[in-house]
Amino acid sequence: MPDTLTSIRARRLEANSKLLDLAGEDDLTEEQETEFSALTASVSKLTRRESAMVAAGADKPPEVVAEGKAAEGGEAAAFAKLVAGASIGDVLDCALFGKRAVGATAELQQELALGENAVPLALFAASSVTSGGDAETQEETIPQVFPSAISRGMGIDRRSVDVGVSNVPVVTQPEDGPTGVTAIGTPVDHTTVTIAGVQLVPTRLQVSATIGRDELSTFRGLEDQVEGVLRQALMSALDYQALYSAGDNGLLNHGVAPADTAVVMTFASLMQAVTDVVDGRYAAGLGDLNTLLGPATYRLGARAYRGASDAETVIEKLMRTTGGVMTSGLVAAPDADNQQAVTARGGATANGYAQRLWGGIEVIRDPYTKAADGQLVATLVLMQASKLVRAGIYKRHSFHLS
Numbered sequence: 001m002p003d004t005l006t007s008i009r010a011r012r013l014e015a016n017s018k019l020l021d022l023a024g025e026d027d028l029t030e031e032q033e034t035e036f037s038a039l040t041a042s043v044s045k046l047t048r049r050e051s052a053m054v055a056a057g058a059d060k061p062p063e064v065v066a067e068g069k070a071a072e073g074g075e076a077a078a079f080a081k082l083v084a085g086a087s088i089g090d091v092l093d094c095a096l097f098g099k100r101a102v103g104a105t106a107e108l109q110q111e112l113a114l115g116e117n118a119v120p121l122a123l124f125a126a127s128s129v130t131s132g133g134d135a136e137t138q139e140e141t142i143p144q145v146f147p148s149a150i151s152r153g154m155g156i157d158r159r160s161v162d163v164g165v166s167n168v169p170v171v172t173q174p175e176d177g178p179t180g181v182t183a184i185g186t187p188v189d190h191t192t193v194t195i196a197g198v199q200l201v202p203t204r205l206q207v208s209a210t211i212g213r214d215e216l217s218t219f220r221g222l223e224d225q226v227e228g229v230l231r232q233a234l235m236s237a238l239d240y241q242a243l244y245s246a247g248d249n250g251l252l253n254h255g256v257a258p259a260d261t262a263v264v265m266t267f268a269s270l271m272q273a274v275t276d277v278v279d280g281r282y283a284a285g286l287g288d289l290n291t292l293l294g295p296a297t298y299r300l301g302a303r304a305y306r307g308a309s310d311a312e313t314v315i316e317k318l319m320r321t322t323g324g325v326m327t328s329g330l331v332a333a334p335d336a337d338n339q340q341a342v343t344a345r346g347g348a349t350a351n352g353y354a355q356r357l358w359g360g361i362e363v364i365r366d367p368y369t370k371a372a373d374g375q376l377v378a379t380l381v382l383m384q385a386s387k388l389v390r391a392g393i394y395k396r397h398s399f400h401l402s
Helices: 005-023 030-055 062-072 075-085 088-097 103-111 149-153 223-244 267-275 295-301 314-321
Strands: 118-120 156-161 165-172 194-200 203-212 289-293 324-327 338-345 353-366 375-388 394-400
Touching: 005 030, 075 103, 088 103, 088 118, 088 353, 103 118, 149 156, 149 223, 149 289, 149 324, 203 223, 223 353, 223 375, 267 289, 267 314, 267 394, 289 295, 295 314, 295 324, 295 338, 314 324
Parallel strands: 156 353, 289 324
Antiparallel strands: 118 353, 165 194, 203 375, 289 338, 338 394, 353 375
16 A cells, blocks of 8 residues: 555654654663664655645545646746755765766756755755745745754744745734723823844854775765765754854843852752743643753653652653653753753744755865874854844853753
């Protein structure tokens, strides 16, 4: 029986769930590392298949698909076919061995006006959309490129955009709404809502990998593993930008730093720190809160009970009563036994932090720097912008651990 969009999506979600479970582990065993790589490759393949089917209209009734194709001239389906036929491995082959891309890979690069050594972001994206090349682009995007646990849970809106400056519209509302009841015939003051455009200008993000020359002979055929490593490296780099972007523009370095304390974190203190974030504006209840803890804080919380007879730790209670708790090795290690954390109001739909990615990932081959060691350096260059667009969504914490 052929795969349907529903079955492919279900398999992708199942693999994603397992991947997130493993990502939460501090130290993976060799067996878990192998499983992690296999799951990453599986998610990538299923995502591309799902993208192609969605673009071709597999999630719409036949009459809607026919109408759309007639209106668009089949452009979306043709683009999806290029994405499905293109290969990250082909691009890396060209970069590392001095070849020229051919077939669907070359056609996709031409369609997106990319160089021969550029990996199209569409090969990673959950869905693909093409748009015009205006000087300023406002949200004609490819959503959820390089999704991660942090981007999903902390309200990070990560998208791919066309050439130009990305303009993110931000609606600002008054802190307090109307109060009291006004008698009939009495004038009522109007409420002002402001819409401001936040411009995101691309900057360079680089990730370098060193490859032994003796390993190049076995490179071909390793596309899945290479794609997995590439995806993980860029996800990690983008997540780090979201947490510690320069100019006090990250989730863990914006605004005024929380005061450190000499009192060791307990069940009660962690619960209070998180529940106090409910503000009735961005978070109407505990279910609207998602918290990111450093690994050391998470481990302490995972063994902190309210009392000796309780069977539930504070982490388990927060997982049960709030939108979620996660950890990441990107959070800085404790400083003087204090570790930073952040809670997002509004959770995954808050969109308080914007990340935009431009074009493709350029692969630069450097055979000289490590030549004496018999190694080749491959540098991946991605143009991106990270911007905190609604600081009121986030609340920073500091927890004393010992």
